[in-house]
Structure formats: C-alpha cells, structure tokens
Amino acid sequence: MTESRENKTILQMEGVSRFYRTRGNVFRGGGRLVVALSKINLSLRQGEIFGLVGESGSGKTTCGRLIVRLEEPDEGRITLGGEDITHLKGKRLREYRRQVQMVFQDPYQSLNPQVTIADSVAEPLITHKVGDPLDHLERVLRVLKTAGLSPPEDYVYRFPHQLSGGQRQRVAIARAIVLEPSLLVADEPTSMLDASYSAQIFEILQGVRDKLGATIMFITHSMASARYLCDRIGVIYRGHLVEQGPAEQVINAPKHPYTKALIDATPKFGRSELVPTYGTLLAAERPATSSAGCPFFRRCALAERLLCAGSYPPWRQVGPRQVALCHFAQEEVPPPPPAENAARGETGAP
Amino acid sequence: MALLQVENLGIGYQTAKGLLKAVDGVSFTLEAGRSLGLVGESGCGKTTIGMALMGLLPPNGRIIEGRIVLDGIEISALDEDELRKVRWSKVAMIFQAAMNALNPVKRISAQMAEAIQVHRPEVDDSAAMERVEGLFNLVGLPLERLYDFPHQYSGGMKQRAIIAMALALNPKLIIADEPTTALDVIVQDQILKETKALQEKFNIGIIFISHDISIVADVCHDIGVMYAGQLVEMGSAKDVFFNSQHPYTQALVSSFPTLAGPKTKLAPIPGEPPNLTGAIPGCRFCDRCPKDTASCKLEHPKWQEVGPGHHVLCDHC
Amino acid sequence: MEQTTIKSLKAKRRALWRQRFMENWRVFLRNPLGRIGMSLLVMFGLMAICSYIPPMINPMYHPMTGVDPDVVSSVGPSWRHWLGTDFMGRDIFSQLLAGARVAFLVGVSAAFMSVVLGTAVGMTAGYMGRFTDTALMRLADMIMVLPTLLVVLMLAALFGKLSIWMIVLMIALFRWPGVSRIIRAQTLSLKQRPFIDAARVSGAGHLRIIFRHIMPNVLPLAFLYMTFRVTSAIVIEAGLAFLGFGDPGTVSWGMMLQWVWKTGHMFQAPYWLLPPGICISLITLSFYMLGRAMDEVLDPRLRDETQAG
Numbered sequence: 001m002t003e004s005r006e007n008k009t010i011l012q013m014e015g016v017s018r019f020y021r022t023r024g025n026v027f028r029g030g031g032r033l034v035v036a037l038s039k040i041n042l043s044l045r046q047g048e049i050f051g052l053v054g055e056s057g058s059g060k061t062t063c064g065r066l067i068v069r070l071e072e073p074d075e076g077r078i079t080l081g082g083e084d085i086t087h088l089k090g091k092r093l094r095e096y097r098r099q100v101q102m103v104f105q106d107p108y109q110s111l112n113p114q115v116t117i118a119d120s121v122a123e124p125l126i127t128h129k130v131g132d133p134l135d136h137l138e139r140v141l142r143v144l145k146t147a148g149l150s151p152p153e154d155y156v157y158r159f160p161h162q163l164s165g166g167q168r169q170r171v172a173i174a175r176a177i178v179l180e181p182s183l184l185v186a187d188e189p190t191s192m193l194d195a196s197y198s199a200q201i202f203e204i205l206q207g208v209r210d211k212l213g214a215t216i217m218f219i220t221h222s223m224a225s226a227r228y229l230c231d232r233i234g235v236i237y238r239g240h241l242v243e244q245g246p247a248e249q250v251i252n253a254p255k256h257p258y259t260k261a262l263i264d265a266t267p268k269f270g271r272s273e274l275v276p277t278y279g280t281l282l283a284a285e286r287p288a289t290s291s292a293g294c295p296f297f298r299r300c301a302l303a304e305r306l307l308c309a310g311s312y313p314p315w316r317q318v319g320p321r322q323v324a325l326c327h328f329a330q331e332e333v334p335p336p337p338p339a340e341n342a343a344r345g346e347t348g349a350p
Numbered sequence: 351m352a353l354l355q356v357e358n359l360g361i362g363y364q365t366a367k368g369l370l371k372a373v374d375g376v377s378f379t380l381e382a383g384r385s386l387g388l389v390g391e392s393g394c395g396k397t398t399i400g401m402a403l404m405g406l407l408p409p410n411g412r413i414i415e416g417r418i419v420l421d422g423i424e425i426s427a428l429d430e431d432e433l434r435k436v437r438w439s440k441v442a443m444i445f446q447a448a449m450n451a452l453n454p455v456k457r458i459s460a461q462m463a464e465a466i467q468v469h470r471p472e473v474d475d476s477a478a479m480e481r482v483e484g485l486f487n488l489v490g491l492p493l494e495r496l497y498d499f500p501h502q503y504s505g506g507m508k509q510r511a512i513i514a515m516a517l518a519l520n521p522k523l524i525i526a527d528e529p530t531t532a533l534d535v536i537v538q539d540q541i542l543k544e545t546k547a548l549q550e551k552f553n554i555g556i557i558f559i560s561h562d563i564s565i566v567a568d569v570c571h572d573i574g575v576m577y578a579g580q581l582v583e584m585g586s587a588k589d590v591f592f593n594s595q596h597p598y599t600q601a602l603v604s605s606f607p608t609l610a611g612p613k614t615k616l617a618p619i620p621g622e623p624p625n626l627t628g629a630i631p632g633c634r635f636c637d638r639c640p641k642d643t644a645s646c647k648l649e650h651p652k653w654q655e656v657g658p659g660h661h662v663l664c665d666h667c
Numbered sequence: 668m669e670q671t672t673i674k675s676l677k678a679k680r681r682a683l684w685r686q687r688f689m690e691n692w693r694v695f696l697r698n699p700l701g702r703i704g705m706s707l708l709v710m711f712g713l714m715a716i717c718s719y720i721p722p723m724i725n726p727m728y729h730p731m732t733g734v735d736p737d738v739v740s741s742v743g744p745s746w747r748h749w750l751g752t753d754f755m756g757r758d759i760f761s762q763l764l765a766g767a768r769v770a771f772l773v774g775v776s777a778a779f780m781s782v783v784l785g786t787a788v789g790m791t792a793g794y795m796g797r798f799t800d801t802a803l804m805r806l807a808d809m810i811m812v813l814p815t816l817l818v819v820l821m822l823a824a825l826f827g828k829l830s831i832w833m834i835v836l837m838i839a840l841f842r843w844p845g846v847s848r849i850i851r852a853q854t855l856s857l858k859q860r861p862f863i864d865a866a867r868v869s870g871a872g873h874l875r876i877i878f879r880h881i882m883p884n885v886l887p888l889a890f891l892y893m894t895f896r897v898t899s900a901i902v903i904e905a906g907l908a909f910l911g912f913g914d915p916g917t918v919s920w921g922m923m924l925q926w927v928w929k930t931g932h933m934f935q936a937p938y939w940l941l942p943p944g945i946c947i948s949l950i951t952l953s954f955y956m957l958g959r960a961m962d963e964v965l966d967p968r969l970r971d972e973t974q975a976g
Contacts, residue, residue: 164622223609229607265540269568275610
C-alpha cells in the first residue's frame with residue numbers, strides 16, 4: 001500500500017455525539033439523558049482496517065450504526081469523501097448506502113429466515129437497480145465465492161437455517177460487498193461464532209480490503225483480534241474515544257490506563273510472560289464527584305482526585321500518530337517528522 | 351481414587367433422522383482440585399458431556415455405553431430421585447446463560463437460601479442466610495446487594511451470584527459451561543481468576559467447557575480437545591498448546607489470534623464438521639486434515655500416549 | 668453464465684421449495700389432529716362438490732325449490748330420500764350437501780376477508796408506530812368489544828333480510844381486530860430484528876421492507892388465524908340463520924335448523940335435526956384441528972424433537 005493512498009481520508013467524524021433519552025412518564029417529565037457517544041473524532045483512511053475496541057455498552061456499535069446511517073447523530077458532522085452525510089434523507093441516503101455497507105454481529109438474526117441465500121445477497125442489487133436477474137445471479141455466485149463459500153452453486157438456493165453460523169456470516173459479508181462499497185462496517189462479526197470460525201472471517205475481510213480496496217471499520221471487544229486484523233486501533237470507553245494509533249503501537253505501548261486494563265484482561269494463552277502487566281484497573285470503583293472529569297476516573301488506579309475528577313483530559317500526542325485522552329499520558333518515543341504531525345492533528349484534537 | 355472417572359462414554363440423541371451419536375468413546379479422569387478444560391466447536395459434544403455428568407440429558411438423549419463414576423458413585427446408573435440428591439450437593443453446574451438461570455421475581459438472597467434448604471432441609475432460615483452472606487463474601491459480591499432482584503445486577507454480578515449458588519453446598523465437582531461467554535473482557539478476566547482461586551481454596555474439581563481455547567488455556571491444568579463427539583487430544587495445558595500433536599488441535603491453536611509473541615498469520619480450518627447421524631468409519635477429521643492418508647478413512651484411529659499423560663487419537667502422530 | 672449452469676441452478680431452486688413443502692407436509696401429517704382435520708375437510712369438500720349432483724338427477728332433489736309431489740309432511744329416511752324430507756317434502760340430504768357448499772363459501776370468504784384486513788391493519792400499525800398505531804389499535808379495541816352477533820342482528824333488523832354476501836362482509840368487518848392485534852405484535856418484534864436493519868442498509872425502502880421482509884414472516888401466522896376465523900364465521904352464520912336472519916335464498920345448515928324449530932319438528936324428527944347440527948360441529952372442529960396442526964408446522968418449538976447440542 002502506498003503512503004499517499006493510506007493518507008487519503010475517506011470517512012471523517014467530527015465531534016459526533018449521540019444521546020438516548022430513557023422513557024419518562026407523566027409525573028416525572030422527560031427521562032434521563034444517556035450518552036451513548038460523546039464528541040467522537042475519528043477519521044478512516046482509504047484502504048485501511050480500523051479497529052474500534054471496547055466493551056459492550058461502550059458505544060462502539062452505535063458508532064457503526066451512525067456511519068451506515070441507521071441512526072442520526074445528535075451533534076457533530078460525518079463526512080464521506082468530503083460530502084456531509086450527517087442528515088442525508090431519501091434518495092441521497094440510498095445513494096450513500098451504495099458506498100457504505102455493514103456486517104452485523106449476529107448472523108442468526110441478520111438474515112431473513114424466509115428469504116433464500118440468493119435473494120438475500122441480491123437484495124442490494126435489486127434495491128439499487130443494478131443489472132437484470134440473470135446478471136444478479138452471476139454476481140451473487142461470484143461474491144459468494146469471494147466470501148469463501150465454494151462451490152457457490154451449492155449455497156444459493158438454501159434457507160439461512162440450513163447453514164452453520166460461520167456460513168451464514170459469510171453470506172452476510174457477501175451481501176455487504178456485492179455492491180463493492182468503499183467502506184464496510186463490520187460489527188463484531190465473529191463474536192457469535194465458534195472461535196474456530198474467526199480466522200476464516202478475518203481472512204475474508206482481509207481479502208475484501210486487498211481485492212476490492214475497501215476501507216473496513218472492524219468493531220470488536222477483543223484486543224487480540226484487533227491486533228491481528230487492523231492497521232490502526234481506536235479504544236472506546238463509555239462513549240469516549242480514549243486512545244487511537246497504529247495497531248502495533250497501541251498493543252505494545254498502550255498509553256491510556258483503560259487500554260492497559262484491556263490488555264491485562266485479555267487471555268494470553270498461558271504465555272503471560274511475553275506481555276507486560278500494567279495493573280491500571282482499580283479493584284473497587286470509586287465514586288465520581290462530577291461528570292466533568294475524566295470518563296475513566298472511577299476505575300483508574302493512576303488517577304489523582306484533584307486533577308482527574310475535575311477536568312476533562314486533553315488529547316495528548318503519545319507517539320507517532322498515536323494519541324491518548326489522559327492527563328498523565330506521556331510520549332515515550334521520539335517525535336515524528338512535522339509533516340505527519342499536521343496530518344494527525346485533524347484526527348486527534350477534539 | 352480419582353474424583354471423577356469417565357469410561358468409554360457414548361451418548362446418543364434420538365432424532366427424526368435416526369440416532370445421532372453426539373459423544374462416542376470418551377474416557378478421562380479428574381482428580382480433586384484439578385481443572386479440566388473441554389474445548390471444541392459447537393456440536394462437538396462438550397455440552398452433552400456436561401449435561402450427562404449432571405444427569406440432565408434432554409428427554410431424547412441417553413447414555414448408550416460406558417459409565418460415569420463420581421466420588422465412588424456411578425452416576426450413569428442412578429435413577430432420577432437418586433440423581434437429584436447428587437446434583438448440587440456433589441456436582442454443581444454454572445450454566446451458559448447465567449442471566450436466565452435466576453428467577454426474575456425473587457430476591458437473590460431468597461433464591462440462594464431456598465437452594466440450600468431444598469437440599470438440606472435441616473438448615474433453618476437464619477443459618478441459611480448466614481451461609482448466603484458467607485457466599486457473597488466469597489465471590490466478592492457486596493453485602494448491601496443481598497436483597498436486590500436479579501435485574502438490578504450487572505452481567506458480571508449475576509455470574510458471580512450463580513457461582514456462589516454453585517458453591518452453596520460445597521460440591522466436589524463444578525461444571526462450568528461457557529461461564530463467561532456473555533461477559534466483557536475485563537469482567538471475564540476477574541471471574542476466571544476468582545474461580546481459579548476458589549477452586550484451589552476448596553479443592554474442588556472443575557470442568558470448564560468452552561469453544562474459546564484462550565479462556566481454558568489460562569485457567570485449566572489439563573485440556574481435552576473434542577472433535578465430532580470424540581476426545582482427540584488430552585494432556586496438560588502446556589503439552590496440548592505448545593506441543594500439540596493432533597492435526598485438529600494444531601489447526602485450532604493456529605487459528606487463534608493472540609497478544610503474546612510475534613504476530614503470526616492465522617490458519618483457518620477449512621470445511622465443516624461431519625454429520626454425526628449414522629456410523630462413521632475411520633477418522634472423523636479426515637476431510638479437513640492436512641495429513642490424511644488412504645488408511646485414515648477406513649480404520650478407527652487409536653488412542654495412544656505420545657508423552658507422559660499426553661494422549662492423542664490419531665494414527666499418524 | 669453457461670446454459671447448463673443456469674439449468675442446474677433452476678433445478679436446485681425447485682428442489683428447495685419442494686423440500687420445504689414436503690418437510691412441512693410431513694410434520695403436518697404426523698400430527699393426528701392434522702390427519703383427522705384434513706380427512707374431515709376432504710369429506711366436507713366432497714359434499715360441497717356433490718351438492719350439484721342431486722338436482723341434476725331429478726329436479727325434485729333441488730334443495731330449495733324441489734318438492735316431492737308424493738310427500739305432504741316430513742317423513743323419515745327411505746330409499747327415495749336418504750335422510751328423509753322436511754315439512755314441505757324437500758330432500759334433506761340434498762339440503763345438507765348444499766349447506767356444506769354455503770358453509771365453505773361463508774367460512775372461507777369471511778375468514779379470508781377479515782384476515783386480509785386484519786393483516787393489513789396490523790402490519791401498518793406495527794410498522795408505522797406512533798399516532799397511526801394508536802389510532803388503528805383504538806379502533807380495533809372498539810370493534811373488538813362489540814358483540815358481533817348482536818350487532819349483526821340489529822343491522823339485519825334495520826335493513827331487513829340480508830343477502831349471504833352481506834353477512835360475509837359483516838362477519839369480516841367485525842372479526843379483523845383480533846387478527847390485527849396478533850399481526851401487529853409480530854410486526855413489532857420483527858421490526859426490531861437485525862435483518863430489517865440489514866435490509867435498510869442494503870437500500871430497501873419502507874414498502875420493500877414491509878412486503879419483502881415483514882410480510883413473508885407474518886403470513887404463516889395470518890394463515891393460521893384464518894383457520895380459526897373460518898370456524899367463528901361458520902358459527903356466526905349458522906346462528907344468524909337459526910335466529911331467522913339468514914339469507915332466505917340459500918340453504919345453510921343454520922337455516923335447516925331454523926326450519927326444524929319453526930315447524931315444531933324439534934323433538935319429532937331427529938333425522939332432520941341431527942345431520943345439520945353434527946355437520947356444523949364437525950366442520951368447525953375440523954378447521955380448528957387443522958389450525959392446531961398448522962401451529963406445529965409454523966412453530967418448531969412445539970415439535971416433540973430436540974436437536975442435539
């Protein structure tokens with residue numbers, strides 16, 4: 001991959017927030033406001049696989065749904081290739097969805113049980129009026145093969161319940177890439193599958209990137225998968241993006257205490273001596289005094305009450321193209337050349 | 351004598367398409383205070399073994415051959431009434447879906463006290479509550495949450511409550527079937543570590559059932575790898591993971607991403623496991639095996655020792 | 668693509684649908700209720716078809732207008748009249764056959780109409796949500812609490828005698844709310860399923876989502892409820908006819924019962940009273956059994972086999 005191609009930003013999220021209002025009632029008035037995403041700044045570069053890592057409820061799925069516009073952000077702006085898509089509607093939204101597709105978490109739920117594999121995969125072709133039925137079938141066969149179902153002729157005329165979980169997820173990937181989108185959001189595509197299928201799914205996603213040149217946003221809870229598959233990693237905690245940088249750097253030299261806690265908790269296959277232990281997670285949560293402080297304050301072992309509880313941490317440059325949202329994050333590597341610094345500024349600073 | 355002895359166990363399900371042999375010729379032993387991890391893809395029979403150990407096979411499933419001996423009692427020969435006595439007091443289970451194992455309309459403490467009193471009618475209410483409090487301390491649940499309802503607990507707390515319930519009657523064996531699948535990484539890590547500590551403290555035998563080898567790798571002393579109803583490799587965690595002999599184990603280990611060590615290319619396992627209805631001649635892994643030869647398809651492979659306590663079901667290892 | 672590939676794919680597609688049909692048919696037939704219900708229905712179907720035969724043999728066998736000139740009052744079974752005649756010498760057996768035809772006509776068409784209406788309303792309410800949902804469901808509630816038979820009786824009294832098609836229409840108009848509630852609930856749960864989100868991401872519009880993705884998933888349920896609605900439609904029609912508000916131009920089983928009662932033969936002519944009574948019971952029972960057996964086809968959880976885990 002050439003440097004210039006990698007540097008071309010395809011998707012950009014600027015200060016994107018999403019709130020949910022819990023249901024209130026007549027007596028209490030409106031419900032409580034729950035922040036699902038808070039001022040997310042993120043940019044995906046053409047042809048990269050970006051890993052968004054976080055626990056359940058961290059807002060990582062919401063982030064994916066905002067990108068494919070299943071939901072609309074309450075604040076901020078999302079642009080794809082320079083075009084503002086934050087509040088697209090109707091025909092233009094449909095046009096947008098030719099370029100941006102999604103693979104859902106649960107392959108047992110994301111395929112319509114009453115629709116054959118052929119019809120499921122051909123759905124985007126039909127809704128976007130590409131080609132005739134014979135052409136559809138041909139493309140479906142080709143794309144099923146790309147997604148690792150071969151010979152594809154054996155799979156087209158079956159119902160989802162006749163396939164295994166891994167095969168279903170491959171069908172879902174085939175459906176997502178049949179229009180050759182420029183951006184693919186993969187929302188925990190392996191978490192519902194047997195662990196032994198993950199490697200197959202990873203291989204297919206890499207193939208999609210290499211052959212179709214698609215950019216992929218890979219949403220996961222597993223640091224190990226992100227390390228394996230991704231070029232860059234963003235770590236998200238309770239709606240706040242807390243660390244972002246090249247995959248190897250984030251894994252080998254994490255700077256945010258939450259990233260460190262995640263790495264501590266990841267199973268090491270009995271080879272824990274190869275990975276340092278950080279111990280940044282507080283055994284018992286401490287009470288938070290205000291909502292203005294650091295989002296990780298309550299569970300952070302390094303936090304200092306005066307500083308961390310009261311003021312929201314700044315984005316700190318902690319390595320080449322690596323940033324962390326922490327008062328104490330420090331750079332341990334020599335600063336990168338200035339040209340790259342400028343490119344990084346737009347991805348990091350809120 | 352070993353805590354648990356499973357000998358040549360075979361379990362079948364009666365289905366519309368004939369007898370499905372979900373478990374075939376599985377033998378292993380477990381000493382008190384040791385933990386065994388059973389890993390394999392879904393449908394490989396690992397959950398069925400767990401259910402058989404609890405005497406909880408579904409109505410269409412039954413033990414066809416072999417026997418299960420727990421602490422001197424032959425479980426496979428007991429009837430339902432006798433099983434009920436053994437269940438929970440000698441062998442307890444931590445289920446896959448902990449969320450659904452708790453009664454939503456009863457307070458946690460009441461449920462736990464009831465579970466104790468059902469099996470030990472002689473325990474009075476105050477003694478039962480005392481025991482519940484002790485269990486809360488044991489698994490690290492705060493005492494002020496004793497009287498909460500299950501929906502007020504987070505996923506990790508529910509799992510802890512289930513573990514506490516499993517420990518309530520001091521069982522000798524605990525079967526943990528995918529105990530942390532639905533949990534977040536950090537909570538999973540905490541629960542696994544605590545389970546391990548509790549096991550050592552009380553000298554309990556644990557069988558961990560999981561499809562995720564990375565989980566059992568860190569927690570278990572011994573590992574049994576299952577494929578299509580058979581145990582294909584068994585040995586200490588170290589042997590199985592760092593000196594795997596069976597091609598399936600090797601494939602399984604190399605299809606897993608890890609944080610430790612250099613980043614290596616993952617090798618996906620091609621194909622799907624075989625259909626278990628009807629008889630299968632020869633090795634069941636043949637179709638997906640890189641090493642298979644003509645004879646593999648014809649003859650049943652032999653269970654042979656490749657190192658001290660390290661067994662493999664393969665003729666070419 | 669080569670012609671041979673296309674051909675083999677087409678064969679695969681046919682095989683898929685055939686297999687699906689055969690599988691469901693097998694489950695259906697394995698259920699004893701399904702078998703009994705089905706055979707009873709076949710019998711009633713044959714009766715309905717055969718109802719055209721007696722008038723062709725001899726005009727005196729016409730269920731409405733054919734009068735046996737040799738008979739002046741109701742007589743019991745004989746070779747000439749297998750089930751006897753009514754008070755004016757009409758053949759009861761041919762009336763019974765004609766009644767089967769009317770029962771099917773009323774039952775199936777009223778059920779079909781009410782289910783179509785109920786499904787449309789239910790899907791609209793469930794999919795649109797908000798105001799539309801509230802408005803449609805309150806309307807459904809209002810109609811649901813009206814006692815159908817009583818209201819139809821009042822309308823009949825108001826407009827004079829109703830034709831059979833008016834009766835069908837009335838039953839349909841009063842019996843959709845139950846269906847719409849169930850379809851709405853199903854639609855609501857389907858709407859939350861990820862495959863709907865997946866369809867939206869694929870670029871499907873509202874209409875496509877409703878017709879292509881939600882409808883195939885609610886139709887089996889709607890079809891199931893149709894069998895139960897047939898039962899209620901037949902019972903309502905029979906009730907109306909017995910109370911004297913039926914279509915005077917058709918011979919239905921309810922009508923036959925009314926004639927028995929009106930002419931004072933209630934306890935004198937069991938050969939006249941029992942056949943229509945038994946037929947009404949059996950046909951409602953058979954549709955009910957059909958529905959129960961279909962329930963099992965549609966809901967795999969009810970099948971008494973568990974898959975190995």
